[in-house]
Amino acid sequence: MPVRVAVLGAAGRMGREICRAALESEECELAGGTVRPGSDDLGADLGELCGAGRAGVAATEDPPQDADVLIDFTTPEATVGHLAYRKPVVIGTTGLAEDERAEIEAAAGNVPVVLAPNMSVGVNLLVEMVRDLAARLGAGYDIELVEAHHRGKRDAPSGTALLLARAAAEGRNRRLEDVAVYGRHGVAPRGEGEIGIHAVRGGAVVGEHRLTFYSEGEEVEVTHRARSRRTFATGALRAAAFAAQAEPGLYTMQDVLEWSGGGGFAGDSRPM
Ligand SMILES: NC(=O)C1=CN([C@@H]2O[C@H](COP(=O)(O)OP(=O)(O)OC[C@H]3O[C@@H](n4cnc5c(N)ncnc54)[C@H](OP(=O)(O)O)[C@@H]3O)[C@@H](O)[C@H]2O)C=CC1
Numbered sequence: 001m002p003v004r005v006a007v008l009g010a011a012g013r014m015g016r017e018i019c020r021a022a023l024e025s026e027e028c029e030l031a032g033g034t035v036r037p038g039s040d041d042l043g044a045d046l047g048e049l050c051g052a053g054r055a056g057v058a059a060t061e062d063p064p065q066d067a068d069v070l071i072d073f074t075t076p077e078a079t080v081g082h083l084a085y086r087k088p089v090v091i092g093t094t095g096l097a098e099d100e101r102a103e104i105e106a107a108a109g110n111v112p113v114v115l116a117p118n119m120s121v122g123v124n125l126l127v128e129m130v131r132d133l134a135a136r137l138g139a140g141y142d143i144e145l146v147e148a149h150h151r152g153k154r155d156a157p158s159g160t161a162l163l164l165a166r167a168a169a170e171g172r173n174r175r176l177e178d179v180a181v182y183g184r185h186g187v188a189p190r191g192e193g194e195i196g197i198h199a200v201r202g203g204a205v206v207g208e209h210r211l212t213f214y215s216e217g218e219e220v221e222v223t224h225r226a227r228s229r230r231t232f233a234t235g236a237l238r239a240a241a242f243a244a245q246a247e248p249g250l251y252t253m254q255d256v257l258e259w260s261g262g263g264g265f266a267g268d269s270r271p272m
């Protein structure tokens with residue numbers, strides 16, 4: 001039986017991509033999708049909204065009762081409000097404040113919650129690599145991370161930048177909060193052990209992250225470029241299939257990817 005998903009924020013950039021992916025999926029079925037209360041898109045056909053042709057499923061204010069899993073790519077405020085639905089949920093929303101994350105963690109006591117700032121296979125493999133590289137290269141290498149996104153992105157730095165930078169800090173047994181420096185301006189010499197994090201915004205960039213380890217003699221660089229939002233949408237559907245069978249708890253994409261096939265992933269083009 002396909003997992004019945006409802007997409008919260010169905011009219012957004014990611015919402016539309018996830019609706020399209022769900023309509024093409026064999027493992028998931030598009031049960032519904034929500035738009036902001038009062039939105040002009042209320043009642044619109046979700047298939048037409050995402051450019052896939054008529055689907056016979058309307059955009060609503062609340063998800064349908066019979067949805068198995070909610071997929072939420074909205075805003076931090078909306079995401080926290082959606083916890084009241086008390087349904088298994090996949091959360092891709094970034095820019096969460098500490099108290100908002102705490103509310104999500106509390107909700108995960110009652111339902112399965114997959115929370116991941118980046119649902120692509122590649123980034124989630126890079127997290128492990130970055131932690132390992134930071135540990136093995138050691139403190140003699142300066143770490144700088146540059147991310148770039150489209151002009152419409154609301155939060156900076158990106159959730160993925162923070163995820164990768166945290167992994168680098170963990171590799172050195174440091175807390176990101178103690179070593180992160182966000183941009184530099186004026187007199188700003190590099191402090192020992194700093195992790196520099198820089199955000200670029202422009203045009204239609206889907207998402208790029210470049211983390212470099214600099215020593216005096218060499219540079220080691222890892223880069224991820226998302227070429228299409230489909231890579232995140234496919235990951236979100238895979239996470240929904242995971243959440244549909246999981247016990248209550250807070251999960252990451254690492255949990256999802258292990259469950260759905262482990263390390264040798266067939267890639268994000270694998271049909272769902
Ligand atoms: N984890 C991952 O892999 C990825 C995460 N993201 C994150 O996902 C989030 C969304 O990104 P993106 O799609 O580009 O942003 P958009 O602004 O395009 O989409 C967000 C949508 O949420 C809608 N919305 C806001 N409040 C509500 C509500 N209460 N109920 C229903 N819908 C609501 C907005 O409606 P309106 O426009 O009317 O306000 C908008 O359509 C961001 O936090 C982004 O960083 C993005 C890509 C990948």
Ligand SMILES: O=C(O)C1=N[C@H](C(=O)O)C[C@H](O)C1
Pocket residue numbers: 094117118149153154157158159160161206207208
């Ligand atoms: O807003 C986006 O577009 C993206 N947001 C996520 C983030 O903040 O890391 C993931 C991806 O980079 C695209």
